[in-house]
Amino acid sequence: MKIPLPYQDKDDQWLLQNYLNSGDNEWLGHLLQRYTTILFGVCMKYLKDEVEAKDAVQQIFLKVINEVKKYKVDYFKSWLYMIAKNYCLMQLRASKKTTYPITDQFTADDELANKNNIIQKEQSLQLLEKALQQLNEEQQVCVTLFYLQKKSYQQIIEATNYSAMQVKSNIQNGKRNLKIIMQRLGNHE
Incomplete structure (x- = not known):
């Protein structure tokens, strides 16, 4: 249509x-x-x-x-x-789904350490996702494209129609704000 x-x-x-x-x-x-x-x-x-x-x-x-x-x-x-x-x-x-290899050396302690690692990574990802949502839209877009999707400055400029200075500023400010937000969120959990 x-x-x-x-x-x-x-x-x-x-x-x-x-x-x-x-x-x-x-x-x-x-x-x-x-x-x-x-x-x-x-x-x-x-x-x-x-x-x-x-x-x-x-x-x-x-x-x-x-x-x-x-x-x-x-x-x-x-x-x-x-x-x-x-x-x-x-x-x-x-x-x-998390799967664990079955070996003779694989012990309950290893499994617990693996689970704790996975839980910790999951919590970090959830924290990052919450923090990203709190950035302003321009910073959110630029940070996501640059850090998560590994786009170059030029690719971000083309995708967003932002100027080179806007992209650079949004990435720098977004990274700084993301760190501050994640610290704040981490202290509240």
Whole structure:
């Protein structure tokens, strides 16, 4: 299905604002339609399964409908990408099962140490995820693209349309703020 001609020349912010003002899901539908293929590609990248990726796209659409009114979204495409990536990572994390090799040397102490290690890593990942959510959108996008997806400054500039100085600043400030937030969250848990 193609976006009706009157909306093809409208930018994401215009469609999003119409949705927020009217509450009519049709506006959001036009906006999401633009990114269906990209979302499917992102989901395939992480989930590596066509059926799971298609299901994920549908779940992400529902998540967007429920979440978009809660946040000030300046760059819809970047925000949508973050939602999709986080959803896929949560799916992967939920589907992983820990297996232990069976050997003669494998003792209960080793198993306990392994479990504690896994629990500690999981807690750190959850803390990082919470902290990332608390960064402003620009910092969140740049930090995720640079550190988690290993994108270069140039690739981030192209993906976000930020200037080189904005990307550098968002990465530096985001890293510093992330550390502060994680320390604060770590002290409260």
